[in-house]
Amino acid sequence: MITTATTCPYCGVGCGVLVQHDRQMPIAVSGDRAHPANFGRLCVKGSALHETLGEHGRVLHPRVDGVETRWDDAIDAVVTRLRATIERHGAESVAGYLSGQLLTEDYYVANKLFKGFIGTPHLDTNSRLCMASAVAGHKRAFGADAVPCCYEDLEQARLLVIVGSNLAWNHPVLFQRVSEAKRRDPALKVVVIDPRMTETCEIADLFLGLRTGGDIRLFNGLLAYLSREDGLNRDFIRTHTEGFEEALAEAQRAPDTVAEIAKACGLAPTSVETFYRWFAREPRVVTLFSQGTNQSDRGTDRVNAIINCHLAGGRIGYPGAGPFSITGQPNAMGGREVGGLANQLAAHMDYHTPGALERVTRFWATPALTPRLPSAPGHKAVALIEALERGEIQALWVMATNPAVSLPDSQRVRRALERCPLVIVSEAMESADTLAYADIVLPASSWAEKDGTVTNSERRISRQRGMLPPPGEARHDWQALCEVAAGLGYGDAFDYQAPWQIFDEHARLSGFENDDTHGRRLFDISALAGLDAAGYDALAPIQWPVNARAPHGTSRLFEDARFATPNHRARLVPIVDEADTAADRDFILNTGRIRDQWHTMTRTARSTRLNRHRAEPFVELHPDDAAALKIRQDALVRLDNPRGSFLGRARLMPGQRRGELFVPIHWNHHFTTAGLASALTERRCDPISGQPASKSARVRIMALPTRWEASVLLERMPQRNRLAALGIDYWTQTPLRRCVRLQLAASVAPTREALFEALFGGEPTLWSEPSDGIHFRAAWLEAGRLRGWLRVAPAPFEFDDDWLDLRFADASLELDARRRLLAGRGLDERPQGRIICSCHQVGQRPIQCALEEGCLDIEALGQRLRCGTQCGSCIPELKRMIGQANHAREADISDAG
Known part of the structure; x- marks a missing residue:
């Protein structure tokens, strides 16, 4: 067995990976404890790298x-x-x-x-x-595309401001490092600024759920507040910067009282006041920002509005301080x-x-x-x-x-x-x-075959x-x-x-x-x-830099306060505030990544366990918006605008702002009917960086009027034209280990004969039909082997696709297994529900049962089910479930009293 030290090919954290292999196939993947980016930690995507390899599905010939x-x-x-x-x-x-x-x-x-x-x-x-807006902002302020911070700064800061980043899902290893730093030093304060209440809020001391587009107003207001409340470093401004007076004058041009800023941003004045006060009083501040800041037609200005506050306060160039752009790609x-x-x-x-x-x-x-x-x-x-x-x-x-x-x-x-x-x-x-x-x-060639170098977010x-x-x-x-x-x-x-x-x-x-x-x-x-x-x-x-002056590299830039501009002074940039004039009748569409998938799923969808956390495209919306539109949980919904459409499951999330929606970016035409977030996003770009505004498209939302749904397991995906011929309005495929799972929906049910022929090529071997005539179950066997499985109902339902997936490998199904096929699970098996912990494949149902039986903390759940004990990416979701269980228990006690 050979062990090769390499680098993970997913997000910009740049984690070191140890791969055990025999030169033909990887056997196991683990984090490299010697690599300073992750010190042995890996997220679930990195842990599953070896599951995404192999010739199947690869482009093999020109x-x-x-x-x-x-x-x-x-x-x-x-x-x-x-x-x-x-x-x-x-x-x-x-x-x-x-x-x-x-x-x-x-x-x-x-x-x-x-x-x-x-x-x-x-x-x-x-x-x-x-990253283009971050690059442009750095060049305007520092004179070069230079990220000044390093990962140690996240742990040495006393105030960490996370802007436009669901760090817990998009950069999980950094989230783990910050969580550990907060456990070691409870005085470390974390502020999360985001239109959505995401999993990252699990470590937040303060959450600012600002309206989309409120970033410039918020940070211009902070600059004005620093001037009013003696939060400036005037020696640093005088000696090492230029443009301060102009930037401050522009920040003060709009109404800048805390109450006015809070109202414009859709926030509580007390929350804004707390954020401003913490920033003004704490010299060791890191503002970590990512795509929520960059992906805007004002992305470069948003970046510079953040950098202005750090330059005005002199909060840059020393441990635990600076604006920190977190890179999206490896x-x-x-x-x-x-x-x-x-x-x-x-x-x-x-x-x-x-x-x-x-x-x-x-x-x-x-x-x-x-x-x-x-x-x-x-x-x-x-x-x-x-x-x-x-x-x-x-x-x-x-x-x-x-x-x-x-x-x-x-x-x-x-x-x-x-x-x-x-x-x-x-x-x-x-x-x-x-x-x-x-x-x-x-x-x-792909990750396991390529040889070269990559540069991560900390240079x-x-x-x-x-x-x-x-x-x-x-x-x-x-x-x-x-x-x-x-x-x-x-x-x-x-x-x-x-x-x-x-x-x-x-x-x-x-x-x-x-x-x-x-x-x-x-x-x-x-x-x-x-x-x-x-x-x-x-x-x-x-x-980098790695040169004669720094032969062993450079952890942190600008420690001497000499910047890469011709006069070595950093520039504060005047940022003009602009109001959002979009129509109220449309929803604002936010887009982003989810925990277990990467980009357009061409690699991560090859791992069965990475497909289980979120198996279908979805739309997150506030429950009050859903109620007004008569949209129920898990119902199929349609988003439309003049550019295109999107179909996905409704997920009702109280942490979502009213009037705003969120969809994932990952699904493509290979995996679903109409799940491209990019079909809705606009070509509108930042005029300086050229970065598209991917987080502020306007859309309409409505329930998709489906009355028929089916779950199908097949050895391989059927041709899409067969599904279209059946009148299927929605389909999504999820690759499993031995078969493909399809979820189908239609407003008009296809005839059974047409369905059987299109999917399986003939009549089923086994079938079961209740007296109500609505539900239907069937299985196709050939020479004792399972070749296909079908269940029809008016709405989605749960079954054990793990157990059924294994049946595709049985050379000859025993009588008892054949009887259980139509039930969709083994005799003693129960559906897990949606997978929460991908590392150990622990679903929502066993976690819920453990909570009901008194396992009401992370340690107890980990001991019982192993969830949360490996990469830690599921811990925020587990904590949310624990909170809901505690709330329900308190309500029961109150009712009983």
Whole structure:
């Protein structure tokens, strides 16, 4: 057995992972206790990494125009068609769209090829959808895309302000670190600012459930409050900043009394006053923000409104203080380091950086080749799609991302992809919707096979070490790029044989003319240049800058209060407040991640246990809104706006603001009928960062009038046109270990004959029909083996799909098992209900029973059921159930008295 130390490929925490394997298949995954990002902790997604691997569902062979072909022929097709496009329409008719799932080495080669040698500026990344506003805010304030904090600051702060982040679900390991810090130091105060009362509120001393769009008013008000209440650090302002007077004047322009601010934000004045007072009095403050801040048409201004308060108070550059942007993807920061955004060149040099174009040109030049870099930035993600619509982009190469699902206004994106003459897709998973629009498909390696580096939210570079051979004919993305570069005539500049050679070039470029003479750049890893293969393989996690001044890395930036601006002063930016003028008749739609899924589910849905926590797309709404609309719990609902529709189960949540809704971003057309959140989101973008406003679309909501529902287990998903022919209004599929579970719903019940034929190809072997004629159960067996199972009813119901899943593996079902098939569970089995603890597959029902029997704390539940004892991601939900049980018990005692 071999153990490989690598890095988790999910969120931006960048956890170290130890994988036990035999070079062919991973056996077990655990957290790396030596890695400083997580010290051995892992969330449930990281713990299930080995369950997402294997050849099933992978893209295994190249395809050209829908036909499998050899790699050489596929590369020839890419080269020939790209060359023809460039000759006919010019270099700027070619574009690339990359991903924070790529490794830094893949990113570097792509950026060099597209911008340096093809000569197109139109190379952007899906980091535009999550981090672009944070980047723009950092550059306006600090002069560079630089996150000043480190994870230790979260533990050393005395006040932690969490803004627009459900940390408990989206960055669970950091949530665990903060929870542990709060247990060690009860004086640590936590403020959660979010329109939703999420699981993160479990550790909150104060929750500010502000209305969507209230961030700027709240933080402008804080800046004015700091000025009134002697909360400023005037020495720091005078010596190390500029723009304070203008920023303060703008903050004071709108009514700024606490009562007025609270009313505008939909908050209680006492809560706002408490937050402001805590911030003003506590020097060790960290404000941690994420997508709730960034994903707005005012995202950059929101970021700077937060940073203004830290600069005005001097709360930056020392332990436990600073504004901290938490990255969404594993290598969003690494992609920015190499120039993956359309407004960057390379190594944190931009088009407007003095001398940058000429500097990068000289560095990339070879004796045989001179780069031809574009002179101005290219199209950002949403603008790139608009250029496709106009026909300006004639060729698009998509790598490791699924824009048909993730970009806003997805139906329009799909139409743009459809009309593009050449779409090349490098992809690992067949379930990616974007493959439907590909003219050329290149099979790509995935996490367990890839070798390179990633950079996490605290600027820490870690090695991702490949341990398995790529399946089929899959190749690494950097290899495919180098082969295309060679075919285009640029082979001398792309003669890499291994990732360490690419990393070495990247490190050398970061230090190239990076000095006081040419202008010092903050991003500098030049001390890592010169690593050979062995040194690269042994590279330990390290935070940049890593150079002659800091050979062992840098935990925290700006400790000397010298910023990356020309005069070394940080800038406070005046932020104009804007009122929301949207119509009251529509609901505000918020979107986001859930605990156990990742992006568009192409990877996480391969793990059965990750599918059990939330098995269907859903819509969260306040119970009062549901009552007014006559929507019941778990009913199917429909969201509509001029861009598209969304179908999902209603979840009534008292912590949801009235007039606002929440939907998850994960489901795509492979897994459900109409569960794309992006079908509803707008193209409206922040004018500075180009980041879409993914959290403020306007929608209508109504109950879906279904009178028939069915649960189906099949060996494989049937063709979608068969479901459409049955008149099915809603379907969703959940992959299990041995079969696929389908949930179907329709307003008009299909005939049984048509249903049987479409799903199973004939009459059932076993069936049961109650006298009411509404419910129906059936099973299909072949040679003693279960091949299909069906239950029909007017509403959703529970059954034991684990037990039924196992029956698909029985070579010959015994008589008793055949009798239990129609009941949907074994003789002594009871349905678990919705899974709460994914690590140990503990459902809602056994937890509820344990609560009723007196297990009324986390420790007691853990001892009895093991829930909450591994990754800890379910603990907030367990605590909520404990609170509800205690409340019910107190009510019973009160009634009895």
